[in-house]
Amino acid sequence: MAMKNLLKEDDIKKAIDQFNAADSFDHKKFFDVVGLKALSAENVKLVFKALDVDASGFIEEEELKFVLKGFSADGRDLTDKETKAFLAAADKDGDGKIGIDEFEALVHE
Numbered sequence: 001m002a003m004k005n006l007l008k009e010d011d012i013k014k015a016i017d018q019f020n021a022a023d024s025f026d027h028k029k030f031f032d033v034v035g036l037k038a039l040s041a042e043n044v045k046l047v048f049k050a051l052d053v054d055a056s057g058f059i060e061e062e063e064l065k066f067v068l069k070g071f072s073a074d075g076r077d078l079t080d081k082e083t084k085a086f087l088a089a090a091d092k093d094g095d096g097k098i099g100i101d102e103f104e105a106l107v108h109e
Helices: 009-018 027-034 041-051 061-065 067-071 080-090 100-107
Strands: 058-060 097-099
Touching: 009 027, 009 067, 027 080, 027 100, 041 067, 041 100, 058 061, 061 067, 061 080, 080 097, 080 100, 097 100
Parallel strands: none
Antiparallel strands: 058 097
């Protein structure tokens, strides 16, 4: 499912542009600007499934690095520092990956 079916194209562009500089990514601000926080839990889980490129049921560190590209082809790769911080914020059970419920909880915290 394309992100444009769930989020406004203008919000996606605004969020991608706001976090274009390396080491500027802040997941809380990104979720707010892109419009994820306003989505229902069900729709947030649809976004998760779109970001789970290998359909493993988890967003692993390698997929997380490309999370902005999941929203827009214009998105940049996250730096290693940003990727590790994002993973640490979401991975509540310490298994090294983000499950669907962890992602939804992070978006709505």
